Amino acid sequence: MHFTVGLISALAVTTAEAYLVMTNPIPYGKATLNNSPLAANSSDFPCKQCPGVYNPPLEGNKYTIGLKMDSY
Numbered sequence: 001m002h003f004t005v006g007l008i009s010a011l012a013v014t015t016a017e018a019y020l021v022m023t024n025p026i027p028y029g030k031a032t033l034n035n036s037p038l039a040a041n042s043s044d045f046p047c048k049q050c051p052g053v054y055n056p057p058l059e060g061n062k063y064t065i066g067l068k069m070d071s072y
Helices: 002-014
Strands: none
Touching: none
């Protein structure tokens, strides 16, 4: 029984795909982020680098020392 459940769980995990876009803290290059897969020719590898990704953001992250990030 445990083997069957483990096998089904392992197979389910290997078929799952997810493309997430972080919102908090505000990521670098937020204006050019997307959650699509890598380009077929790998032109956006690694990490989906886009032109201007390291330009200073229009908005920033401001946190109070000692508070958890989920407090915001």
